Structure formats: structure tokens, C-alpha cells
Amino acid sequence: xxxxxxxxxxxxxxxxxxxxxxxxxxxxxxxxxxxxxxxxxxxxxxxxxxxxxxxxxxxxxxxxxxxxxxxxxxxxxxxxxxxxxxxxxxxxxxxxxxxxxxxxxxxxxxxxxxxxxxxxxxxxxxxxxxxxxxxxxxxxxxxxxxxxxxxxxxxxxxxxxxxxxxxxxxxxxxxxx
Numbered sequence: 704x705x706x707x708x709x710x711x712x713x714x715x716x717x718x719x720x721x722x723x724x725x726x727x728x729x730x731x732x733x734x735x736x737x738x739x740x741x742x743x744x745x746x747x748x749x750x751x752x753x754x755x756x757x758x759x760x761x762x763x764x765x766x767x768x769x770x771x772x773x774x775x776x777x778x779x780x781x782x783x784x785x786x787x788x789x790x791x792x793x794x795x796x797x798x799x800x801x802x803x804x805x806x807x808x809x810x811x812x813x814x815x816x817x818x819x820x821x822x823x824x825x826x827x828x829x830x831x832x833x834x835x836x837x838x839x840x841x842x843x844x845x846x847x848x849x850x851x852x853x854x855x856x857x858x859x860x861x862x863x864x865x866x867x868x869x870x871x872x873x874x875x876x877x878x879x880x
Contacts, residue, residue, distance in 0.1 A: 707810035708875045714803055714829070715871035722864030726857040729847045736847035739792065740840060746791025751781055753798040760802075790840030797840065800833025807871070817877025818870075825867050 729735045754777045762773045788794060807826045811819045836843055850856055 704810075704814045707807070707814060710803060711807055711871045711875045714807060714826070715868040717800075717803075718829075718864045718867040718871065722861050725847055725850050726860055730851050730854070733848075733851065736844045736851065739847065740790050740844040742792040743785070746793075746795045747781065747785055749799055750784055750791065750795035751777075753795055753802060754780055756802050757798070790843070793836050793840035793843040796843070797833040797836025800829050801837065804830030804833065811875070814875070815878035817874045819874070819878070822870055822874045825870050829867070 724739065729739070758773050758777050762770045765773065784791060784794075804826045808823050808830075810816075811822050811826070816822050850860065
């Protein structure tokens with residue numbers, strides 16, 4: 704339960720950080736949207752976290768004889784992603800959102816979470832956004848560029864991020880064990 708609550712707080716911080724980057728950092732330079740979504744070192748670092756998390760989850764579902772090959776594929780896939788994929792950070796960020804949303808939704812039902820329907824819908828929205836970033840990683844760049852062109856959308860982004868952050872930070876502590 705402690706890990707669930709910590710990951711929920713991490714998701715709340717991630718919501719606020721995403722809004723801060725989208726509305727405060729990107730408007731300073733027109734080059735930031737493209738640089739952020741294609742950042743290779745950040746994408747590799749976050750991608751390694753995502754690959755290790757995925758290997759842990761995948762190996763637990765497979766027979767024990769496949770555990771070693773699954774873990775041996777992590778560095779192979781990381782090297783292949785470095786050389787073969789574009790928009791590495793956007794894809795890694797999307798994968799992280801999917802894994803985090805999946806974990807939060809599972810544990811919202813395992814440990815009673817206050818207003819878990821609202822909590823799970825918000826987690827699902829972020830998870831679907833993550834899947835969209837994996838499939839169409841240039842959407843992150845396009846979204847950030849759109850926010851640069853339409854500054855009146857920024858308060859809406861902040862409102863959504865704050866609502867999500869409050870839900871992720873408070874609701875797991877409102878239920879009972």
C-alpha cells in the first residue's frame with residue numbers, strides 16, 4: 704500500500720510538472736517542443752526505467768525459464784531504441800504513463816481508494832494519453848507547439864493538471880484499508 708500511495712503522489716507531481724513544462728518552459732523558445740519530445744538522453748534514461756518495469760511485470764507472468772531471456776532483452780531493446788527510434792523521450796514518457804496508470808488503477812481497487820471511480824477515470828485518461836504518445840509520439844511536440852500559439856489554453860491545462868494532482872495526492876489516503 705505504501706508503494707501505491709508513493710506512486711500516486713509521483714503521478715500527482717508528474718501532472719504538475721507536465722503542466723509547468725508545457726506552459727512555462729516551452730513558451731520561452733519555439734525550439735523547446737521539438738527538443739523535449741526528441742531528447743535522446745532523457746528518453747534513454749526514462750526508457751530504461753520503463754523497460755525494467757516492463758521486464759519485471761512480463762517475467763512475472765511467464766514461466767520461470769523465461770525470466771533470464773526477458774531480462775537479457777532489456778539492454779538489447781535499449782540499444783535498438785537508441786539507434787532506431789525517433790522521438791525517444793515522447794515514447795518513453797508515454798510508456799511510463801501507461802505503466803503508472805495501470806498500477807494505480809489496479810491498486811485503487813485492491814486498497815480502497817476514496818472516489819475510486821473518479822480516480823480511475825483520471826488515471827485512465829493519463830494512460831490513454833501515454834498510449835497515444837507511444838503510437839504517435841509527435842503529438843507531444845504538436846501539443847506543445849499548439850500551446851505556444853494559443854496561450855489562452857494554458858489556464859485550462861493548469862486547471863486539469865491541478866485537479867488530477869489533487870485527486871492523485873489526496874484520494875488514496877481517503878479510503879480505508
